[in-house]
Amino acid sequence: MVAPDYAHLYDAFYYAHDCGVPYRRNQHWLDHFGAIADKVVERIAPQSVLDAGCAMGFLVEALRRRGVECYGIDxxxxxxxQVHADVRPYCWVGSICEPLPRKYDLIVCIEILEHMPAAEAPKAIANLCRHTDDILFSSTPFDYKEMTHFNVQPPEYWAELFAQHGFFRDVDFDASFVLPWAVRFRRRNEPVTRLVREYERRFWVLWNENVELRRSTVEMREQIIAAEAATRAASAVSDLRAEINWLHSEIRACRNTSRLGPIGNLVRIGLPIREIGGRLIVRMPSLVNQPVSQTFVAEYDNLCALAFLLDRPGLFALNPLHIVIAEADRLGTIVAERTVSPRLVPEFGAFVLRFAPVTGSAGHPYRVTLSVPEAEPGEGVHVWRYFRAGRSGSLLQQGNKVLAGELVMSATYGVYPDIVTDRWTPPLWSPSSLLNPASVRNLIRSATRAQKT
Structure with missing residues (x-):
């Protein structure tokens, strides 16, 4: 026999470095082939076996120890x-394209044909089929990285070659104890109609399993969504309880001031609580020496403006407002920085800060900081916050203190004039949202109903 011109590739270096776990006589490979031998004996029970591509003869050794007349060729x-001395007489150097000395009850060909040039693989299959009626076969359908894998093919490629010689998959035999894609091909002399019937029967089982798995996946997804919703609801209940307690305290304050007549009404105008779009908002303490920072995640590209709900105590706001917008995950990277004259700050309403569009802003966290660094006590600007947070990843701080909720704030994206405002834009930016006791009671009722549901 003339050795194929690629035989020299399978040398000591190949077996030491190109087989994943170094291929040598060790417990890993002895256990691996011992397990395969157990299944072959248990489920096929051949009297004689040829390991086509036996390498160092580990499967030959394992089968012979189990009473099977086994031989190997490589x-x-x-x-x-490197074959063990006990089985060395039963293994030889040769090509599986060459005629074999005899027929066997079973030929095992595990991860061999992808190592052969494409022109030789059909010859090897024809030769194997001439010398047995039963072949346990596997060839990787996707490992293109290994340098000697000259002929990686999908399973249907090999099935077609075997079918040309009257060999068809045994659809009732699970050969996954070898590898997930392993197949048992057997010579079949039945009519094609019988083969089609068997293939259709197996196909229906697999198809039905696939449908059921998909249905189970959908059901699991729905269960996960329900569980996450329940978790959010539990968190919302806690927030609603806190909001209800706050609202009750404001009712008491309203009742106390209402007893004072016109003077009480003037006091009530200054209460630090209002409502926008059915959400409770709270006026935060003055920004004097207590800067407020809000972290948020941009929803779209080209972040170009932010709007805040501010108020100033009339003539007492004498010092400028300082606003800084920076990337939260890269501290020091400033997107925009402005110093705003107190005359531009509304007595109560929205203040909009526009800046150059930030490309690639979608999904990135940003931090906006508002401060009045030069104000004296009694001066300054107030910023408003929602009592409960709505934005994902929202973090609100005043000074070093972390607060519940988030700023009453909206973001705008795009390049003028093609711009869009995010879904957090409040539906009302005006003093007409000032609460009265009846409005507070309505909020309590709605919050209580939400808590019960």
Missing amino acids: ISEYAIS
């Missing part, structure tokens, strides 16, 4: 030289 002279 093109690698190095591999055959």
